[in-house]
Amino acid sequence: MSSVDLKALGHKYNGNIGMVRxxxxxxxxxxxxxxxxxAFLLTNLGEKDGEIFWKANLNAIKSCWNQITGFPTDLNGRVFNQPVLFVAASDGKYLGQSDLPAVRKYFPQSKIVQIANTGHWVHFDAPNTVTNLITSFMLDKSFDPTSFTDVTEIK
Incomplete structure (x- = not known):
């Protein structure tokens, strides 16, 4: 997104955001x-007085990327000892095997599940499964992720 020259595109299309999209x-x-x-990414385009811009602050995201994507290491032995659901993508790379010890350490009652045939945006790739999974987790004290055909529990 940051590599797009929105000023040039805005000029080319006379500030018409639809044409830029x-x-x-x-x-x-x-x-x-x-x-x-x-189309979803392009909903982040904005227009004011014929100037096209990204609504998201890309510079802030870029400068804080390590903090956004990293796991906080300064929790000083704190533990959240309540049920927590971690939902991972089968084709994603943001919750891997190397993350599991830290997850288990800080969230000992966590359930970690993986949804089949999904990328990083699991809620986009499998909206019904994600909704049903979270609803079941929130409402059912005996939550069993194996009751979902496309969900695998990571032990």
Whole structure:
């Protein structure tokens, strides 16, 4: 997103945000192959007085990326000793085997599950499964993730 020259695109299309979106939908075809995902990302475009801009503060996200994506190491032995559900993607890379010891240490009552055929945005790839999984976890004291056909519990 940060590599897009929105000023040039805005000028090219006379500040017409719809035309800029259409142009990026085509331009990002290979980078973001899923058209629904492209459309979602492009909802972050804004327009004011003919100037096209990203609504998200990309510079802040970039400068704080390690804090955003990292696991806090300064918890000083604190433990959250209540049920917690971690939902991972089968094709994702953000909750891996190397993260499990820390998850178990800080959240000893955690359930860690993986949803089949999903990428990083599990809620986007499998919205019904995610909704049903979380609802079941919140409402059912004897929550059993193995009752879902496309969910695997990670022990």
């Amino acid at each position: 259409n142009s990026l939908m085509k331009e990002w075809d290979k980078t973001v192959p899923n058209p629904t995902m492209r």
